[in-house]
Amino acid sequence: MNAGIPVRWILSQPELGLVLKGGGDGLGRAVTLVLTSELTEPQQWMSGGELVLTTGMGLPLSRPDRLRYLQDLYRAGIAGLGFGVGLSHETVPEDLVEAADQCGLPLFEVPLPTPFGAITKKVMQRLAEQEYEKVLRASRAQPRMTRAAIQGVRAVIRELSAALSATVLVVGADGVIAEAHPRQPAVEILDRIREFLATRSDVVGSGAIQLPTGQYIVLQAITAGHTVHGYLAVVTAGAIGSVDQVLLGHASSLLALDFEKPARLRIAQNRLNSQAMAMLLDEPGDPDIMWQHLAAAADRTGRVRALVLRCASAPVARQALETVDAQLHPQNRQLFAHLTGDRVAVLLPGSDTDATAEQLLTGIPAEVRATLRAGLSAPHPLRRFNVAIEHAELAASAALPGARPLELAALAGHALLAFPEAQRVLSAVSEAMLQPLVDYDERHGTDLITSLRAYLEAHGQWETAANALGVHRHTLRSRVAKIESVLGCQLDQALVRAELLLAVIARR
Numbered sequence: 001m002n003a004g005i006p007v008r009w010i011l012s013q014p015e016l017g018l019v020l021k022g023g024g025d026g027l028g029r030a031v032t033l034v035l036t037s038e039l040t041e042p043q044q045w046m047s048g049g050e051l052v053l054t055t056g057m058g059l060p061l062s063r064p065d066r067l068r069y070l071q072d073l074y075r076a077g078i079a080g081l082g083f084g085v086g087l088s089h090e091t092v093p094e095d096l097v098e099a100a101d102q103c104g105l106p107l108f109e110v111p112l113p114t115p116f117g118a119i120t121k122k123v124m125q126r127l128a129e130q131e132y133e134k135v136l137r138a139s140r141a142q143p144r145m146t147r148a149a150i151q152g153v154r155a156v157i158r159e160l161s162a163a164l165s166a167t168v169l170v171v172g173a174d175g176v177i178a179e180a181h182p183r184q185p186a187v188e189i190l191d192r193i194r195e196f197l198a199t200r201s202d203v204v205g206s207g208a209i210q211l212p213t214g215q216y217i218v219l220q221a222i223t224a225g226h227t228v229h230g231y232l233a234v235v236t237a238g239a240i241g242s243v244d245q246v247l248l249g250h251a252s253s254l255l256a257l258d259f260e261k262p263a264r265l266r267i268a269q270n271r272l273n274s275q276a277m278a279m280l281l282d283e284p285g286d287p288d289i290m291w292q293h294l295a296a297a298a299d300r301t302g303r304v305r306a307l308v309l310r311c312a313s314a315p316v317a318r319q320a321l322e323t324v325d326a327q328l329h330p331q332n333r334q335l336f337a338h339l340t341g342d343r344v345a346v347l348l349p350g351s352d353t354d355a356t357a358e359q360l361l362t363g364i365p366a367e368v369r370a371t372l373r374a375g376l377s378a379p380h381p382l383r384r385f386n387v388a389i390e391h392a393e394l395a396a397s398a399a400l401p402g403a404r405p406l407e408l409a410a411l412a413g414h415a416l417l418a419f420p421e422a423q424r425v426l427s428a429v430s431e432a433m434l435q436p437l438v439d440y441d442e443r444h445g446t447d448l449i450t451s452l453r454a455y456l457e458a459h460g461q462w463e464t465a466a467n468a469l470g471v472h473r474h475t476l477r478s479r480v481a482k483i484e485s486v487l488g489c490q491l492d493q494a495l496v497r498a499e500l501l502l503a504v505i506a507r508r
Contacts, residue, residue: 004030004049005126007080007106013122017114018082021092022100022107029079029106032127034120041072048077051123053116055084056093063095070099070107081105082119086112134243137163138279139289142250149254156258157181160234160251164244167235170255171197171219173228185235193217193233206248208239216240220252222259229259246279270325273297273336277347281338281386294347294382297336303350303379306388307357307405308396310373311342320344320364320372327360338389345389350379357405373397374405433487433503440486448486449504451479456501460491 008027011018020027032049038058039045046052052073060066073081081100083092092109100107110119141163148155153170161168161181170179175194177184184190192209196219209217216239220232232252234240240248253271276293298304311317321344325335336347348357357376361369375395377388391408399406437448451469455476458465466473480491489496 004032004079005123005130006030007051007108009126010051010080010119010123011106011108016119016122017111018119019109019111020106021083021109022097023080023103023105024101025104026080026106031079031123034116034123036116036120040069043072043076043078046073046076046078050078051080051082051119052078053082053084053110053119055087056089057087059089059093059096066093066095067099067102070096070105071103074103074105078105081107082110082116083107084110084112084114084116134241135279138243138247141247143289145247145251145254149257153179153255153258154181156251156254157232160232160247163247164234164236164240166237168251169193169233169235170222171231171233173230178230189215189217189235193219193231197231206245210239214238218245218248220248222252222255224256224259229256242282243279246275249275270335270337273334274338277336277338277345277385281389291383294336294385296334297347297349297385298382299349299351299379301350302382304382304385304388305348305350305352305357305379306377306385306392307346307348307360308375308389308392309344309346309361310375310393310396310399311344312368312371314342316368316371317342317344319368320361321346323363324360326363343393345392347385347388354405354407361405370402373399373401374403375399376405376407378408427506431507433500434507436486437483448479448483449507451476452483452500453504455480455491456497456504460497 006028010016010031011020011027030049031051034051034053035046036053037045038054038056040058040060042052042054042058060069070081083089083096085091092107097107110116141159145156145159145163148159157168157170157179158181167183167185168181169177169185171193172178175197177190189211192211196207196209196217206218206220208219211217214237216236218234218236218240220234222229222232232248232255234248250272253275256271272293273296276290280290280294295302309317309320311320317339321335321337321339324337324344324346328335338345346360354376357374361372361374364372373396375392375397377391377395380388380391395406395408434449437452440446441448451465454468455465458468462473462476466476469476484491487500489500491497491500
């Protein structure tokens with residue numbers, strides 16, 4: 001479920017010396033962030049779940065305004081208010097305590113020796129521990145669900161129910177409940193699921209329903225290819241987090257295997273591979289089981305390359321991914337891919353070449369291939385596959401539409417000018433640095449820009465640059481002196497020469 005620390009846990013840390021003053025009914029409110037604010041109206045900057053710390057410097061002076069101050073924070077959804085004493089206030093104002101009791105918002109005293117930073121550090125450490133615990137729980141639950149798949153659907157949803165502490169249902173495509181654990185939910189929950197599916201007949205992914213009670217119903221389609229066999233529904237007390245979504249997706253994949261058995265094993269395997277990539281890309285921690293799963297993507301030396309395809313649209317990206325899978329299938333190779341909108345990232349063994357990558361794109365319709373830009377990374381150790389994807393993404397951004405996959409290493413010598421963002425920056429810098437010289441050439445009919453470039457490309461070697469221009473070195477010295485005078489710089493400094501060379505190249 002979503003991360004959060006009850007206010008009562010923070011108050012229970014003896015080294016902080018915090019003392020509850022009011023709002024004891026709200027000690028279960030969950031803290032997701034700690035903020036310090038001395039604003040008179042801080043509520044407009046809150047989004048919910050914050051623990052606000054203040055010394056009261058911005059606290060309103062009148063009793064009604066203080067009541068409104070606390071009520072506004074409560075309505076903004078903050079988890080609690082910590083009041084530092086010993087600076088602007090010796091004690092927590094009594095009217096603030098009364099207001100906290102009225103609305104049930106925890107209000108506690110922070111003694112002068114306790115820095116706000118100590119509270120923030122304590123909370124952030126606990127939140128990090130929770131995130132790690134979630135990843136660890138998922139890494140332990142996934143193999144249990146996988147083993148349970150041998151026994152069938154009922155065993156899989158039993159394990160998922162235990163892992164999420166939730167009610168889990170398998171709903172057929174016709175809306176009929178096929179399985180439920182630990183028990184059938186209330187009739188109103190079943191009705192909401194059927195209503196949702198009736199209005200979303202095109203659902204092939206997931207969806208969520210929030211009930212008036214605060215519960216959530218999360219649905220995940222059980223699919224194989226373009227066939228929707230049914231839905232996995234989870235009824236929880238609150239919204240589920242990304243790690244729990246991975247468990248839900250894993251269970252869905254296992255159920256797809258049960259529906260389609262070996263004929264669709266590859267589709268489910270691809271999904272598992274994608275989920276392993278997504279989990280390692282998006283979640284903190286180091287779940288060994290995910291790395292073990294991803295090891296099949298590497299070559300014998302444990303290295304992988306990333307192939308990134310930047311497509312014209314999300315449907316085109318899905319079509320390109322299906323084509324890559326179709327090319328891998330006859331070779332008995334698994335697909336390890338991550339699809340995000342109009343971008344596809346595919347992991348290949350480090351021993352694959354750009355020719356191999358180009359072969360994978362065979363079969364994409366010519367009109368689609370003409371719009372697709374492909375980038376290929378150098379081989380990287382498996383545990384740095386995210387870096388490989390980043391490099392391939394950069395190469396794809398510089399690649400020409402329809403061209404062979406561009407390797408990032410092939411950009412050496414002109415990488416800065418290969419990316420539109422860098423081009424814009426360098427063009428602006430070029431104009432700012434060289435405009436005085438351009439103006440001088442126009443007024444006097446000279447060509448100092450050309451002389452400057454020859455001098456810079458010769459690394460300041462007079463004879464080499466003069467020969468390239470076809471002039472005597474003394475003539476070139478005279479021109480360089482004039483350039484230094486016009487630009488107000490000294491070209492005997494390496495950093496100045498480097499910046500000017502970039503500017504001259506960008507101007508071209």
